[in-house]
Amino acid sequence: MTFLEGLLLGTVVVLAFRLYLHRRYLNRMLAWISGPLDAPVPDASGIWGEFVSRMNRRVKTRQHEKDLLEKSLEQFQSALEALPDGVIFMDAHRRILWMNTLAVNLMGLLPGQDKGTPIEHLVREPEFVSYLQTGDFTEPLMYHPHRRDQTCFMISLINYGADRQLLTIRDLTQLEKLETVRRDFVANVSHELKTPLTVISGFIETLQTHHETLPIEKRQRFLDMAMAQAQQMGRLVHDLLTLSSLEARASLVDEKNVHIKPLIDELIISAEALSAGGHDMTVEIPDNLVLRGSASALRSIFGNLINNAVNYTPSGGQIHIRWQETDSEGGFSVQDTGIGIPAVHLPRLSERFYRVDQGRSRDTGGTGLGLAIVKHALSRHQGHLSIESQVGTGSTFTAWFPTNRISRNGQ
Numbered sequence: 001m002t003f004l005e006g007l008l009l010g011t012v013v014v015l016a017f018r019l020y021l022h023r024r025y026l027n028r029m030l031a032w033i034s035g036p037l038d039a040p041v042p043d044a045s046g047i048w049g050e051f052v053s054r055m056n057r058r059v060k061t062r063q064h065e066k067d068l069l070e071k072s073l074e075q076f077q078s079a080l081e082a083l084p085d086g087v088i089f090m091d092a093h094r095r096i097l098w099m100n101t102l103a104v105n106l107m108g109l110l111p112g113q114d115k116g117t118p119i120e121h122l123v124r125e126p127e128f129v130s131y132l133q134t135g136d137f138t139e140p141l142m143y144h145p146h147r148r149d150q151t152c153f154m155i156s157l158i159n160y161g162a163d164r165q166l167l168t169i170r171d172l173t174q175l176e177k178l179e180t181v182r183r184d185f186v187a188n189v190s191h192e193l194k195t196p197l198t199v200i201s202g203f204i205e206t207l208q209t210h211h212e213t214l215p216i217e218k219r220q221r222f223l224d225m226a227m228a229q230a231q232q233m234g235r236l237v238h239d240l241l242t243l244s245s246l247e248a249r250a251s252l253v254d255e256k257n258v259h260i261k262p263l264i265d266e267l268i269i270s271a272e273a274l275s276a277g278g279h280d281m282t283v284e285i286p287d288n289l290v291l292r293g294s295a296s297a298l299r300s301i302f303g304n305l306i307n308n309a310v311n312y313t314p315s316g317g318q319i320h321i322r323w324q325e326t327d328s329e330g331g332f333s334v335q336d337t338g339i340g341i342p343a344v345h346l347p348r349l350s351e352r353f354y355r356v357d358q359g360r361s362r363d364t365g366g367t368g369l370g371l372a373i374v375k376h377a378l379s380r381h382q383g384h385l386s387i388e389s390q391v392g393t394g395s396t397f398t399a400w401f402p403t404n405r406i407s408r409n410g411q
């Protein structure tokens with residue numbers, strides 16, 4: 001072998017070895033590229049080392065970008081989860097792409113199963129389907145999914161992007177309930193005012209037309225009756241104002257130490273006038289009892305309970321007023337031997353205008369608001385009302401106050 005041949009052979013061998021190395025690196029690279037994204041980068045040196053490190057940098061940047069994107073998507077989804085409204089993202093055919101948990105719960109959907117299905121196939125109420133089909137979404141839909149109860153949702157549909165739709169669902173059930181309570185209240189007040197007003201205008205009309213011919217005693221009787229109706233209206237307005245001022249504030253503004261015994265003595269004087277000697281009243285209240293609270297609200301609580309005992313206890317009955325204390329509360333009780341209340345009425349007794357016997361309440365000048373006032377005034381003092389009653393035997397109403405409001409004068 002000549003020198004030249006030897007050199008050539010050596011070069012061929014070196015080149016073949018290099019080719020073999022390149023091929024090995026190439027195979028490793030191919031295996032790495034086709035493997036999972038997070039597979040470790042293969043070892044390499046020379047030009048392949050440089051290649052691998054650049055590739056590695058590129059992959060890491062991509063991975064970082066992907067992580068950032070995933071993180072912001074997660075943040076976006078958790079913001080959508082935190083929304084107080086149900087949210088459903090849909091494509092142009094209203095197929096569900098994504099929805100938050102509130103939407104799932106409100107619309108009764110199945111998160112795993114319902115994605116990809118058009119919403120009309122899942123919520124088939126005609127009211128809802130025809131809203132979607134109108135194509136006019138300038139106004140939201142007030143949707144009542146179950147006709148039997150008061151559930152009410154406000155549905156809005158918003159087009160966004162080239163061919164995407166967003167459905168939002170707001171639960172208005174509580175607001176609707178409040179609105180019903182408000183409507184009932186206005187209807188009740190109007191009804192309560194209408195009766196005495198009709199009577200008063202009837203008397204005025206009679207007096208206007210027959211003022212010359214009407215005997216003086218009859219005229220006097222009409223005026224007395226008109227006066228009684230005007231007083232009933234006055235009581236109603238007074239109770240309404242008391243109730244609304246109690247409802248307007250969550251806490252008491254005129255809080256002070258109130259001496260209870262003199263307050264009760266005062267109330268007993270007016271209760272005796274109301275009873276006109278028809279009841280035997282006994283009082284057992286400690287002379288030095290002091291309650292921290294609003295004097296006017298406490299007067300309303302005790303006055304209403306005492307007057308009710310007089311009004312709903314036939315003449316000859318007994319009324320016992322006393323103070324009692326437990327470890328955590330103090331209670332002002334009014335016990336009567338009156339007509340009593342059937343158990344079925346007890347839970348609703350402190351609702352506004354709720355009466356067991358409409359006629360009897362009106363005859364005694366009742367407004368139907370007394371116990372509602374008691375309940376509200378007590379809750380402003382963190383207290384509560386308890387009622388025990390038996391038809392024909394009598395009732396005991398107790399206004400309970402927390403111990404931190406109770407003290408003794410001079411202690």
Ligand code: ADP
Binds near residue numbers: 312395
């Ligand atoms: P009212 O102005 O009609 O007395 P309240 O809110 O004070 O209104 O009381 C509601 C209803 O509770 C009354 O109409 C009456 O039917 C019943 N009630 C209240 N107190 C008594 C009582 N001591 N004995 C029997 N029934 C009572």
